[in-house]
Amino acid sequence: MQDDLFADAARQLLRDQCTPQVVRAIEAGGSSQALWDYLEQGGFADALVPEDDGGVGLALAQVFGLWELCGAHAMPVPLAETMVARALLAGAGTDRPAGPIALAEGTLQPDGGLRCPAVRLGRVADSVLVQREGGWHLLPVAQARTGAAAFCLDASLDWDAAQVAAAPSPAIALPAGLDLRTLQACLTAAQLAGALMDVFQRTLQYANERNQFGRPIGKFQAIQHQLAVMSEHAFAARMAAQLGCAGDGLFPDRLRVAVAKARCSVAALAVAEAGHAIHGAIGFTEEYDLQLLTRRLHAWRQTAGSESWWHDVAGRVLVDQHRGLTLDLLRTTTDVTEDITA
Numbered sequence: 001m002q003d004d005l006f007a008d009a010a011r012q013l014l015r016d017q018c019t020p021q022v023v024r025a026i027e028a029g030g031s032s033q034a035l036w037d038y039l040e041q042g043g044f045a046d047a048l049v050p051e052d053d054g055g056v057g058l059a060l061a062q063v064f065g066l067w068e069l070c071g072a073h074a075m076p077v078p079l080a081e082t083m084v085a086r087a088l089l090a091g092a093g094t095d096r097p098a099g100p101i102a103l104a105e106g107t108l109q110p111d112g113g114l115r116c117p118a119v120r121l122g123r124v125a126d127s128v129l130v131q132r133e134g135g136w137h138l139l140p141v142a143q144a145r146t147g148a149a150a151f152c153l154d155a156s157l158d159w160d161a162a163q164v165a166a167a168p169s170p171a172i173a174l175p176a177g178l179d180l181r182t183l184q185a186c187l188t189a190a191q192l193a194g195a196l197m198d199v200f201q202r203t204l205q206y207a208n209e210r211n212q213f214g215r216p217i218g219k220f221q222a223i224q225h226q227l228a229v230m231s232e233h234a235f236a237a238r239m240a241a242q243l244g245c246a247g248d249g250l251f252p253d254r255l256r257v258a259v260a261k262a263r264c265s266v267a268a269l270a271v272a273e274a275g276h277a278i279h280g281a282i283g284f285t286e287e288y289d290l291q292l293l294t295r296r297l298h299a300w301r302q303t304a305g306s307e308s309w310w311h312d313v314a315g316r317v318l319v320d321q322h323r324g325l326t327l328d329l330l331r332t333t334t335d336v337t338e339d340i341t342a
Helices: 002-017 020-027 033-041 060-072 079-091 161-166 180-209 221-244 254-284 290-302 307-321 326-334
Strands: 101-105 114-119 127-132 135-140 145-147 155-159
Touching: 002 033, 002 060, 020 290, 060 079, 060 180, 060 221, 060 290, 079 101, 079 127, 079 180, 101 114, 101 180, 114 127, 135 161, 180 221, 180 254, 180 290, 221 254, 254 290, 254 307, 254 326
Parallel strands: 101 127
Antiparallel strands: 114 155, 127 135, 145 155
């Protein structure tokens, strides 16, 4: 029950410290340090780090509940990314920097500089763990040239050649077939699942409280149909995201991640659309909390690859790698007791 206790502890902390008011303040340029200090003191950032290295030593499956809560609370700091980054750095025997760490894929420029477009939560990270062709870099955000949009915590980051040359290059070794995008898709799917479920619950409550023509709008058949579709998407996405985090260690199976991220990204569009349709105009207003989540549904849908990108990954496995019946592949992929990496 260690994982349940871990999620329960996070639930209380996030309820108190990661409120919509805090999220809005950080999005508007306020400091995220107080929130991050609470997360650090709770030991959440080192949850995936082995116990021998000072962490908690949990597996992906055991932190799914925490990542789901991060999504439901519109977490405005890269907690999930930091958890993965610190575990990777610990495995490589590299010192782990203090503060939040973002994850990014980078492109080495002709002059030796490094470019990372649209780094998720790059505005509120202290460091970025970058995978590029041929290696890894751990770079401080303070040294980067930054481009960011209003009310978006993502950022495009660029470092010059001297900064790249001076940065640590951890010797991170991932299992065959895995890369940083797969790891980020795994944690993003879990957060999408949390946000999807929260949007559905908020919309269901609103439909039961909002009266029109003398009764709650949730009593009308058209609204009930929309709520049923939202429910199907939210619960299917949660099951898929759990599948993506299945396993006893740090590294997920890529095919399961493909299923998880694709399903959650598909659900993001449908749930956001139905949620705003049922709420009407109030759902779009800045002071209403729904938009804090639906904006993230649209952004996270694209993070680490949209549904079309991951559908292509799953399709290549079926067409190019699998031998035998399609049903066998479906069975082994969804049965978490089976090893499908062979």
